[in-house]
Amino acid sequence: MVPHDVSCCGWDDGDVTTEHPHSVRTFKRRAGRVTSTQEDALSRLGSRFGLDADGSVLDLYAVFGRSAPVVLEVGFGMGEATAAMAAAQPALDVLAADVHTPGHGNLLKLLEAAELTNVRLVKGDARVLLAAMLPAASLSAVRVFFPDPWPKARHVKRRLVSRDFADLVAAALVEGGTLHVSTDIEAYAVQARQVVDAHPALQVSDEIPWRARTKFEQRGLDAGRPAYEIAAVRLARASIASKR
Numbered sequence: 001m002v003p004h005d006v007s008c009c010g011w012d013d014g015d016v017t018t019e020h021p022h023s024v025r026t027f028k029r030r031a032g033r034v035t036s037t038q039e040d041a042l043s044r045l046g047s048r049f050g051l052d053a054d055g056s057v058l059d060l061y062a063v064f065g066r067s068a069p070v071v072l073e074v075g076f077g078m079g080e081a082t083a084a085m086a087a088a089q090p091a092l093d094v095l096a097a098d099v100h101t102p103g104h105g106n107l108l109k110l111l112e113a114a115e116l117t118n119v120r121l122v123k124g125d126a127r128v129l130l131a132a133m134l135p136a137a138s139l140s141a142v143r144v145f146f147p148d149p150w151p152k153a154r155h156v157k158r159r160l161v162s163r164d165f166a167d168l169v170a171a172a173l174v175e176g177g178t179l180h181v182s183t184d185i186e187a188y189a190v191q192a193r194q195v196v197d198a199h200p201a202l203q204v205s206d207e208i209p210w211r212a213r214t215k216f217e218q219r220g221l222d223a224g225r226p227a228y229e230i231a232a233v234r235l236a237r238a239s240i241a242s243k244r
Helices: 036-049 060-064 080-088 101-114 126-133 153-158 163-172 186-198 215-222 237-243
Strands: 050-052 070-074 093-098 119-123 139-145 173-183 202-205 228-234
Touching: 036 050, 036 101, 036 119, 070 126, 080 093, 080 101, 080 119, 093 101, 093 126, 101 119, 126 163, 139 163, 163 173, 163 186, 163 202, 173 186, 186 202, 186 228
Parallel strands: 050 119, 070 093, 070 139, 093 119, 139 173
Antiparallel strands: 173 228, 202 228
C-alpha cells in the first residue's frame, strides 16, 4: 500500500525538460572498505562491464551488444537484488548506477558467479546519465529501490524523487514504460506519490512490477518498517494534455 495523501502538490505542469540542479547532492557519501575480492573483480571485470557517468552519449546497442529493452536501476547498494532480477529477467538489459565502489565490486562478483551478461554498471550520479547520456525514449523502466531517505526537514530537498528527477525519467522512458519507486519511509512515499500524481507525462498505476527483496528492505522489515511501492506509467504524448 502507498499513502494517498496527495494534497497541495504545487508544481507547474510544464513541458518535460532535461534540466536538473546537479549541485544538489541526493546521495550520502559512505566510507566503505573495498575488500580484496571486490578489488579483484573491479580490476578484472570493470573495463568489460563498467561505465562512467561522464556525460558521454551512450549507444545502448554497442554497450550491450544486442537490441533489448533497457532498465535503469538507480542505486543498487551491494547488488544482490540487481543480480537476482537480471538472472530472473534475461530478456532485459540493466544499467545499474551507483556511486559507491564496494557495491560495484560486489555486483561484479555476483555477475561473474551467475554468468550474467545483461548488466552494465555505471559509476556516478544517475541524473547525469539521464540528462546527458541516454537518448530520449530509450528506457523501458526506471527502478529506484530504497533511496537515501534524507529524513531531516532541512535535507528533504536532497531526496532523489523530485519533479526534476521525474522530468528526466519521463524524457528517457518509452511510452508505456514504468517508474518504480520503493521506500520504507512513509513521508518519502507520500512525496513520491505527489510527484508522479502531479507530473503531466506520468500516470500512477496500481500494477506494481515484481522486484527482488533488497538487503536494505530486509533491514527495514526487521525494524518494523514495511515497504511502500509507487509505480507510474509513461503516457503517450497524445494523452498528456488530458492530464493537465
